[in-house]
Amino acid sequence: MINKAICEQQEIDLVFCDLSMPGEDGLTFLNALKKQNFQGKLCLLSGHDKSIIALAEMMCRQLGFGMVSSQMKPISNTDLASVLHSAIEAVPSPKVSDKVIEFLRSDLDSAFDSHRLVNFYQPQCRFANDTQSGNEVLIRWDHPQYGYISPMAFLPIIDKEQWHVRLFFYVLEQALEDHRSEKLSGSISVNAALANFGDSNFAFQVLECCERYDFSPQNLIIEMTEMEVYKHNPTMFENFARLRLNDVELAIDDFGAGYSSLIKLADLPFTEMKIDRALITSCHRDKRKNAILSLVVSMAKQLDMRLVAEGVEDNETWAHLQSMGIDLCQGYFTGRPQPIEYKLMA
Missing domain, CATH: 3.40.50.2300 (Response regulator)
Incomplete structure (x- = not known):
């Protein structure tokens, strides 16, 4: 043992x-x-x-x-x-705790107010020339006792208190400020929940933030998971349309992890498809995964959607996905999620 x-x-x-x-x-x-x-x-x-x-x-x-x-x-x-x-990393990565800890509403409320919730940024790199195109923003709680905590520990409170709008704009404004201060460059991808799109003012607030931070809306990508995409309502459609009218891009995240009808892709104006890591892992030696990926790549290209491969962790997978014509790579192979101070060390 x-x-x-x-x-x-x-x-x-x-x-x-x-x-x-x-x-x-x-x-x-x-x-x-x-x-x-x-x-x-x-x-x-x-x-x-x-x-x-x-x-x-x-x-x-x-x-x-x-x-x-x-x-x-x-x-x-x-x-x-x-x-x-x-296994060798040039820049050390902060450890993120996955301990199951029960927090109170007041704990998370205090974390918002004291700015203990911090953005981690994971680079997205082009397969064509191995250059960085932008970053996905991931939130972590910098807890004074437990260190960096995964959002899985506090998302139940977000759901219960209906703080989805509060969290989204907290993350977005932090990212836009980092971009304005030239700590970040390129596009910014931010995750949104279905509840965000259910707010009639959501698109207006997003565009106002971009204007306030002098950030071009066409460099902003808002992501929704495949499972949530199919729970739509009229307000969501209105937000989608207004964001696309102003060149904000929309991404369907974790594609391949859900079980919904593909016909919905024809109804919704997504510009980017992020392939779930479950399909990416070992795809270069798994005939079944490779066959599914080939279909996904072909479909995305016919729909004029940009393709992002999530969970790329080794050179063999990188080379295989590059040969398939996928656009962007996101994974440990090209960069771990890191807070802004770690990125500045790189």
Whole structure:
């Protein structure tokens, strides 16, 4: 079994896990590793069928591990060097806690007022020439006791208190200020909830913010998840239309993770499609995923939609997606989400 004392005494950056080991299999080891709150990177090794490796990768992601690479045995010196190289980061990334902590309404209200909610920015890079086109904005809570906290810990309060508009404009204005002060460049992608589009003043407020911060609306991208896109109402359509009339772009996020009718894509004016990481992971060696991706790429191009691949974490996936003609990459391979002070260090 995994040595708990070693894990507590020192920080481990990279673990190689063979799926077939004497005494216990690698899957048991991975569960034990999770119980030790392992925060490093992981590389799976196996001589088994690729479909089994793909299942192990999905298990790892469900467990919450970070970068997951996989290699067939025996691993070559070249592949080993590639794994080691990908594990090295030039700029350290802040750790984000995924602990399940119950917060009160007053805790989050205070975080808003004291500006403890901070934007993290993840770069989006062009496959064509490996240059950065912009950033997606992700919110984190810089908690004085727990450090950086994932939004999963406080989104239930946002839902209960109906603070979706408050959160959206808090994030947007912080990003626009960073852009105005030249800490950011290129486009800005901000996530919105269905509740935002249900507010009749939403589009007007977005455009007013852009004007106040001297930011071109055509460089703003507002994202909605695939699951929410299909719960529409008349006010949402009005907001969509007004935003597009003023050149704000609209993206459908996590495409491929939902189960809704594709005909809705013909009804709504999306300009960008973000392919869910579940389809991207190991797509270069998974025939089924590759077949689905080919259809998605063809459909997006016929709909004149820009394609963003989420969850790209290694050179092999990058090269494969580049050959498919996908437009933008977003993932650990090209850059982790980081607060603005980390980006300025890069």
